[in-house]
Amino acid sequence: MYSDMRERLEQATTGGEAANHGAAHLLAMYYEIVQRDQPVVLELGTQTGSSTRTFLGAIQEGDGGQLVSIDIEDCSNVAESPHWTFIQSDSADIKGIVSAAPILKLGIDVLYIDSLHHVDHVKKELFGFFPFLKRGGVIFFDDVDSLPYMRGREKDNIHTEIGNRTILNFLHEVFEDNVEKLYFSISRGASGLARLEKRSKLGDELSDEQMPRARTSKRYWKTRRSILKRLGRLLPSINS
Ligand SMILES: C[S@@+](CC[C@H](N)C(=O)[O-])C[C@H]1O[C@@H](n2cnc3c(N)ncnc32)[C@H](O)[C@@H]1O
Numbered sequence: 001m002y003s004d005m006r007e008r009l010e011q012a013t014t015g016g017e018a019a020n021h022g023a024a025h026l027l028a029m030y031y032e033i034v035q036r037d038q039p040v041v042l043e044l045g046t047q048t049g050s051s052t053r054t055f056l057g058a059i060q061e062g063d064g065g066q067l068v069s070i071d072i073e074d075c076s077n078v079a080e081s082p083h084w085t086f087i088q089s090d091s092a093d094i095k096g097i098v099s100a101a102p103i104l105k106l107g108i109d110v111l112y113i114d115s116l117h118h119v120d121h122v123k124k125e126l127f128g129f130f131p132f133l134k135r136g137g138v139i140f141f142d143d144v145d146s147l148p149y150m151r152g153r154e155k156d157n158i159h160t161e162i163g164n165r166t167i168l169n170f171l172h173e174v175f176e177d178n179v180e181k182l183y184f185s186i187s188r189g190a191s192g193l194a195r196l197e198k199r200s201k202l203g204d205e206l207s208d209e210q211m212p213r214a215r216t217s218k219r220y221w222k223t224r225r226s227i228l229k230r231l232g233r234l235l236p237s238i239n240s
Contacts, residue, residue, distance in 0.1 A: 001060070002054075002057035004057070005056075006061065009026050009054065010023075010027065022190040025187060029051070030055075033062065034062040036109050039066075040107060040110075041065065042069075042108050045116075056081050065083060066083055067084050070086075070087050072115070087100050091115040092125060104132050107202045108129065109134060110137065110140070111137070111140070112139075112140045113140065117163055119163075122141070122167055127205070127208070130198070139196045139197075140194070141194040142191055143163075143167065143191045144171065146161040147189070175196070176213075177210060177211050178206050180199070183196070
């Protein structure tokens with residue numbers, strides 16, 4: 001039923017700029033799924049089903065598998081397949097989703113996070129579902145590029161520009177705090193697509209412990225260092 005998805009997306013990558021990048025991002029996820037053996041795929045955010053039908057196309061072209069799609073709205077009519085389960089739920093309700101779709105306990109191959117694009121919500125989804133990801137499992141995130149929403153660009157919107165940048169910064173920090181458990185890459189263009197790959201085993205959690213963050217002002221750190229140096233020189237004479 002969805003066997004023409006790859007062809008349609010490949011054609012779309014030759015269209016206009018935004019369509020090109022958007023289709024390329026869907027295709028990247030298609031290729032990720034099609035190469036896997038009986039993959040378990042979870043998508044958070046279903047809407048009209050563009051990603052749903054893409055994933056079902058990949059499952060059909062590959063060696064089978066199962067797709068579980070979540071949305072707070074009823075999107076149960078956007079696709080039809082024996083490989084598909086739709087669950088109407090808040091995507092941050094990890095416990096409820098896993099008990100409604102116990103196949104997720106066997107390990108998720110591909111997780112697509114594309115529901116409520118707010119950093120607190122994305123954090124709940126990422127930290128909540130990470131333990132259910134297999135080693136080598138991949139998490140894709142939509143809406144991580146601010147470019148189309150910046151001043152003078154086609155979708156100029158300060159809210160989305162800053163929102164997307166906040167989510168991308170958050171993903172950088174998660175990577176920096178968990179570098180031994182992850183690979184991280186980003187495709188820019190359209191609303192962007194970030195990819196985290198799990199290097200640790202099923203059941204492993206992400207650490208929320210914060211490492212020192214990036215230094216942004218050379219002047220601040222130079223001044224701080226020279227004050228500490230001077231204090232260091234002064235203190236021995238004060239103590240003696
Ligand atoms: C960007 S759309 C998803 C698009 C879809 N993945 C695609 O590529 O065609 C975001 C969806 O997230 C849903 N949503 C918003 N808040 C949610 C929440 N808290 N839990 C689950 N779904 C939510 C919305 O109803 C909407 O359908």
